[in-house]
Amino acid sequence: MSIHFDEPSRRLTLRTETASYQMQIDDLGYLRHLYYGRDAGEQALTYFHRQYDLGFSGNPYERRWERTNSPDLIPLEYSASGTGDYRVPASVVLRADGSRGADFRYVSHEIRPGKYALPGLPAAYDNGGECETLVVTLRDHSAGLTLQLYYGVFAALDMITRAAVFLNDGNAPLRLEKAGSVCLDLPFGDWDLVHFHGRHCLERQPERLPVPHLVTTVGSDRGMSSHQHNPFVILCDHEATEDAGECYGLMLAYSGSFRAEIERSQTDAVRVVMGISEQDFSWPLKPGEQFVTPEVLLTRADGLTKLSQNYHRFIRRNICRGAHHLQRRPVLINNWEATYFDLDAERIFALAKEAAELGVELFVLDDGWFRGRADDNAGLGDWFENRDKLPNGLKDLIDRITGLGMRFGIWVEPEMVNENSDLYRAHPDWAFTVPGRKPVMGRNQLVLDMSRADVRAYLFDVLSALLRDHDISYVKWDMNRSLADVFSRALPPERQGEVLHRHILGVYDLLERLTAAFPHVLFEGCSGGGGRFDAGMLYYTPQIWLSDDTDPIERLKIQRGTSFGYPVSAMGAHVSASPNHQTGRSTPIRTRGVVAMSGAFGYELDLTKLPAEEKEEIRRQIRQFHADEDTAHDGLYYRLSDGENRWFTAWQTVSADGARSVVNLVVQNPEPFAKVPHVCLRGLEPEARYLLEEEQIVVTGAALMYAGYSFPRMLGDYPAAQLHLIRQDGECDAP
Numbered sequence: 001m002s003i004h005f006d007e008p009s010r011r012l013t014l015r016t017e018t019a020s021y022q023m024q025i026d027d028l029g030y031l032r033h034l035y036y037g038r039d040a041g042e043q044a045l046t047y048f049h050r051q052y053d054l055g056f057s058g059n060p061y062e063r064r065w066e067r068t069n070s071p072d073l074i075p076l077e078y079s080a081s082g083t084g085d086y087r088v089p090a091s092v093v094l095r096a097d098g099s100r101g102a103d104f105r106y107v108s109h110e111i112r113p114g115k116y117a118l119p120g121l122p123a124a125y126d127n128g129g130e131c132e133t134l135v136v137t138l139r140d141h142s143a144g145l146t147l148q149l150y151y152g153v154f155a156a157l158d159m160i161t162r163a164a165v166f167l168n169d170g171n172a173p174l175r176l177e178k179a180g181s182v183c184l185d186l187p188f189g190d191w192d193l194v195h196f197h198g199r200h201c202l203e204r205q206p207e208r209l210p211v212p213h214l215v216t217t218v219g220s221d222r223g224m225s226s227h228q229h230n231p232f233v234i235l236c237d238h239e240a241t242e243d244a245g246e247c248y249g250l251m252l253a254y255s256g257s258f259r260a261e262i263e264r265s266q267t268d269a270v271r272v273v274m275g276i277s278e279q280d281f282s283w284p285l286k287p288g289e290q291f292v293t294p295e296v297l298l299t300r301a302d303g304l305t306k307l308s309q310n311y312h313r314f315i316r317r318n319i320c321r322g323a324h325h326l327q328r329r330p331v332l333i334n335n336w337e338a339t340y341f342d343l344d345a346e347r348i349f350a351l352a353k354e355a356a357e358l359g360v361e362l363f364v365l366d367d368g369w370f371r372g373r374a375d376d377n378a379g380l381g382d383w384f385e386n387r388d389k390l391p392n393g394l395k396d397l398i399d400r401i402t403g404l405g406m407r408f409g410i411w412v413e414p415e416m417v418n419e420n421s422d423l424y425r426a427h428p429d430w431a432f433t434v435p436g437r438k439p440v441m442g443r444n445q446l447v448l449d450m451s452r453a454d455v456r457a458y459l460f461d462v463l464s465a466l467l468r469d470h471d472i473s474y475v476k477w478d479m480n481r482s483l484a485d486v487f488s489r490a491l492p493p494e495r496q497g498e499v500l501h502r503h504i505l506g507v508y509d510l511l512e513r514l515t516a517a518f519p520h521v522l523f524e525g526c527s528g529g530g531g532r533f534d535a536g537m538l539y540y541t542p543q544i545w546l547s548d549d550t551d552p553i554e555r556l557k558i559q560r561g562t563s564f565g566y567p568v569s570a571m572g573a574h575v576s577a578s579p580n581h582q583t584g585r586s587t588p589i590r591t592r593g594v595v596a597m598s599g600a601f602g603y604e605l606d607l608t609k610l611p612a613e614e615k616e617e618i619r620r621q622i623r624q625f626h627a628d629e630d631t632a633h634d635g636l637y638y639r640l641s642d643g644e645n646r647w648f649t650a651w652q653t654v655s656a657d658g659a660r661s662v663v664n665l666v667v668q669n670p671e672p673f674a675k676v677p678h679v680c681l682r683g684l685e686p687e688a689r690y691l692l693e694e695e696q697i698v699v700t701g702a703a704l705m706y707a708g709y710s711f712p713r714m715l716g717d718y719p720a721a722q723l724h725l726i727r728q729d730g731e732c733d734a735p
C-alpha cells in the first residue's frame, strides 16, 4: 500500500521508493501539506509545524481569537485567492455576483487501485499494479464549487502525479480565472531553481539560481509550450550535485501556454504553482460542469542524475504509448536539409536509393511534397500530392522507395494553413484572426482553430485518407508558429477565454484519433525543432525533433539540457551536412555521428554527394547504432561533464542490465601539449571488471569511477571518441 490514511490524526501519507509525501486534514478542514521529501516513513510529521502569530496575516473566522492560525503561513495542498493566503494562488474563482476566491475545505477522500485518467488530456498510465490513486474532495460550500485533488502514486517508479478537477455543483454559474494543476509547498529548506530556457535553434538550456524572495515565473503564452521555456522545473538544495542532494522535479504534461510560479515567502517557505497559464484564460463553469487540469509529474531524488533517470524511465514506460514507444526506432533519412523545397520524385528517389545502400531503414519526405507548396508561403492545409513535383503521384514514389526495402514516412503540419491554399479560400473562418484586424503572420501562415470540431473532422478525414491510401509508417507532425489573434468564430464572446486551452485539447483529440486509427504509424513531434518538446506531446509522439540546429557542437548543449527531463529515445537527432547549415561550422562526420547516436537516430543531408570514405563511415555508424541502441535508449543516462566545461562534453549510458556501457566524448576546444580529456565514469559496479573494447584491457568499475579514464589526446576540429565497456562475468586480471 503506497497510500495510507491514519484515521485518528486524519493524516494521509503517500510513499514511493525514496520519498514520502504527507498531508493532514486539520480541524477547520484545511488540507495542510506536511511534507514531501526523503522517505520519513509513516511518522506523523505534524510536530515540526509550529503556529505563531505573524502581523498582517489573516486568520480564519473560527480562530479569530487565537490569531495563530493563518492561511498565509500554513503549507497547503492547494491554494486559492481571496482567502487570506497571500502567496501565489493555484486558483482564482469568480462567482456570479462578481465576488472572487474560494475557501476550499475537506469533504472526503478515496483511495483506489490503479491510475486515474484525465478525459481529453495526456496522463501517465499504469502498466499493471504500478499505481494507486488518492482523490481528496474539497468544497467551497458558499460558492457551490467542489475541487478534487488527484494523486497517482507510482511507488516503485518514485513518481507522484497530480491534477485537479473543479466541479460546479451549486446553482449559480462560476468562472475559473486560474486553475493550476498543482500547488507544492516546501515549508523548509534552501532551494535553487533550475529551469530550461532557450530560443529557436537553442532549446532547453538549464539555468540554476537561488530561489529569490520574489515570485519567479517560468512560462509561455504562445499557445505552445515553446522554445523559450520548458514546462519543467527542478528545485534542489544549494549543494545538490549530479550525485547527491535533495532534488524535486515538477513537469507539466501539457503542450499549450503554461506557467510555473516559484515563490519564496516572508518565512522562507517555497511554493510552486504549476499549470495552464492564466493569461487569456477564463473558463465558465455552469452548474453541473467540470474543468479538468493537465497533469504534473512530481519526482524526488538524491542528485540531479537520479531525478533525470526517474523521468527518463517514466516518460518511456508510463507516458509514451503505442506500438513503438519501447521498440527500437528505425534509422531514417530526412530530405529537409538535403533538398529543402527543391525536391522532385527523381531527386528523392536518388537520395533514398543511396540511403538504402548505406543501411538506412526509413525515408522521411519532409515539407514541400503537397499541392501548391513551392516554398513556405503557400499550400499548408492542402494535404494532397503535388503533381508538379511528383508527376507519377505520391503512391508511385512510395512504391519505388519501399521497393528498396525501406519504410516510408511523411511530413505534415496539420494545425496550420496558408492564406494561399484551397483550404483557406474555402474556410477563412477556420483560422485564428481577430475581426477587423490584420492578423500577425508567422512564417507567412495562420493557425487553424483546433477548438472547432469541423476543423478537426476535416483534418482527420484528409490525414486518414493519406495514411490509408499510402504505405506510410511514419509521420513527422510539425507546428511552425506561435499563436496570436486567438479568437474563435465558433464561440460566443463570453467563452473566448476557453479558446487557447480548447485549441490544445483539439490538437490532442486529433492526435488521439489518428494514433488510434493507425497504430502501426510512428509519429514524430516537431515544432520548428523543439518548440513543443513536452510530456504532453510525448503521450502521442514517442519522439520529437529536438532542434532545427543540427550543428553537433550546438546539439551537445541542447541534448545535455534536454537530458535533465527527457529520455534519449525521445530526442530526434540527425547527422547533417558539414559545413552546418545553421552555424557554418565544419565538423568531422564521426563527431556528428557520435552526437546523433544519442538520440532517435537518422541522417539529414544529401548522401549522394558524399565521398566514399564518409559513406563507409555512415555504414559503420549504423552498425554501431544498432549495437548500442538498447544501451542508449533503454539504459541509464549519465552526464559526465558540467555545462561550464568549454573544453569537452562527455556523457555515458549504461544498459538496463548493467552489462554494457558506452562513454561518449566530444572535444569542443582542443587544449595544447600534454592535457588529455579525463572523465570519471558513473553507474558501474565497483567490484565488477569491464573490458574496454577500444583498448582491449580489463579494468574494475571502482577504478573507472573513482580514478577515471583518460581519452587519448585529441586534436583538430571537434574530434569525438567512444569507449565501449563490456562487463566481464568470469575472472579476469586487471592490468
Ligand code: GLA
Pocket: 336, 366, 367, 376, 411, 478, 480, 526, 527, 528, 529, 545, 547, 548
Ligand atoms: C520545421 C522543422 C524542420 C523542417 C521544416 C520544414 O522548421 O523543424 O525540420 O521540417 O519545418 O518546413
